[in-house]
Amino acid sequence: MTAQEPTAQGRRPVVVLVDGYTTGNYLPPAFARKGADVVHVQSTPELMTTMLAPDLGAYLANLVCDSPEETARQLAAYRPVAVVAGQEPGVPLADRLSELLGLPTNGSAQSAARRDKYEMIEALRRAGVRCAEQFRSGRPEELAEWAERRGEYPVVVKPLTSAAADGVAICRDAAEVRKAAEAVLATRTVFDEPNLEVLVQSYLVGEEYVVDTVSCEGRRYTCGVWQYRKKLIGTHNIYDYELVLDHQDPRVAELIAYMDTALRALGIVFGPTHAEVIITADGPALVEVGARLAGGMNPAYHDECLGANQADLTALAAVRPAEFLERYADRNFRKLRETWLYTTPTELDGVVDGYDQDVLAEIEGLETVRGLNVKIKEGGRIRPTVDLYTSSLRIFMAGDSAAQVERDYLHIQRIKDQVFRLR
Missing domain, CATH: 3.40.50.20 (Rossmann fold)
Known part of the structure; x- marks a missing residue:
């Protein structure tokens, strides 16, 4: 053959x-x-x-x-x-x-509803699942007028079909809404699709979490629940790091129960999902969900820290569904290590001429570092971080305690920009 x-x-x-x-x-x-x-x-x-x-x-x-x-x-x-x-x-x-x-x-x-963020939230609304208020238009002025009529800021402006916080802006007045919408309409998504309309949504106040699952015949396994730590820079709420919650944390059960209702509303009964959810004062509310693997997937790392990984579970559900249903359906991950995924922001601006191998070796040699991805290629442009795609490094960290991981996180924070030599 x-x-x-x-x-x-x-x-x-x-x-x-x-x-x-x-x-x-x-x-x-x-x-x-x-x-x-x-x-x-x-x-x-x-x-x-x-x-x-x-x-x-x-x-x-x-x-x-x-x-x-x-x-x-x-x-x-x-x-x-x-x-x-x-x-x-x-x-x-x-x-x-x-x-x-x-x-x-x-x-x-x-x-x-599994690609268009407006249709996604409307599917939840029709099913009676807690979600944001929203409006979409191809005209910035109409988006600003909706925000003004609603009369409650901030609001969130974003593309309809992008990812990784691309084009997402947190706006405090109508002028910022117009500016953010114009910026989205002038660009293409990270998937190289044209932005013909823009979405504006109510701002969900609360902590943001990730819920990763794999489903088979409508029964899911929860691969992990992570809590985001982000930093607001201007109108951009950028990624810093995310950490795994303990499987016995009451927030885990609350988030999983909510996502079960959201997955049903979206008709997701097979395959992987990567969802972002905010726990508001009224309870969890979906930011968005992608019917694909998580962006921070690293099979060996997830096996060490969570006991399984989304890629292998997706394969098992597809190839041996009966085994998946028997071993994993309706069950959840177990946190085995203190687990942080650090996505480093940067203020650097220029063309990458090369890397300082000594600094890379120093980071990789830290006790809690399990893997390091350099996200900006040699000859590529590094810019101040505004979303996940403009971050500079992805570092997989695991340890016996939060203090141990935080020690290495703070050390990396001090030297991360020294990795890059600019022209």
């Missing part, structure tokens, strides 16, 4: 991965560990250049989608057992292909 031939009947199971960008690159190895091969489907004529591209060498084949119907016909020859979205742009196509192939599916009827 060559790399381009369909798998013969009786051979290894095949899974279809749509748009395997960024952390989607963890899925082919995860499927391989479960004894499955993977076929990649590209939803766009050319690979998107705004994200880490899929390693196409990890797949049996790469199909460029002309139409869902024709792509499903081509995929049928591989006798796939599941279709999974590797990144958010692939969610609607994964929904439709799985539907056409008669495989486990979230269905296409609510695909828009």
Whole structure:
């Protein structure tokens, strides 16, 4: 069998991965560990250049989608057992292909609500699930007028279909709303999609959390619950670090119960999700949810700290659903280590000429550091951080106590910018 031939009947199971960008690159190895091969489907004529591209060498084949119907016909020859979205742009196509192939599916009827943040929140509202007030328009003046009529600031302005806090602004008056909306409409999303409309929402007051799950036949396993620590710089609430809550923390049960209602409202019964939720004075309320792996996915790290990881659980649910249901359905993670994911902000501005290897080695040698990703490539532009994509380093940290991790976090904070040599 060559790399381009369909798998013969009786051979290894095949899974279809749509748009395997960024952390989607963890899925082919995860499927391989479960004894499955993977076929990649590209939803766009050319690979998107705004994200880490899929390693196409990890797949049996790469199909460029002309139409869902024709792509499903081509995929049928591989006798796939599941279709999974590797990144958010692939969610609607994964929904439709799985539907056409008669495989486990979230269905296409609510695909828009799993990509468009306005439709997402409206789906929750229709189901009676607590959520933000909101309005969308392609005209900045209309967005500012809605905020003025509502009469309660701050409000949040954001693109409809982006991610990683791209274009998100916390606005304190109508002028800031107009300015933020104009900025969104003048740019494209991190997925290289045009911004034709802008969303403005009520500001949810409270602490923000992440809830990561994997579902199979409508029953989910909660992979982790993390609490965000962010810093407000101007109108941008930027990522700093996130830490795992203890599995016995009462907030965990409250957040999981809320997300169960949100997943039902959005029709998510299969595959991974990465949700951001704020616990307000009235209880949890969804910020947004992506039907894909978490951006901070690192399988070995999550195995050490949480006892399992979202990539391997996604593969298990797809390839051996009965085993997933028996071992993981309706259960939750256990916190095994003090766990922080530090995404370093920066005020640097320039072109990266290289890295100080001694500083990188110093960070990697710290007792609690389990991994380090340098996010700005040599020759790339480093800018002051305004969202997740403009942060400079991602550092995976784990220790025996919060004090131990915080000690190393503060040390990294002092030297993080020394990693980069600028032209």
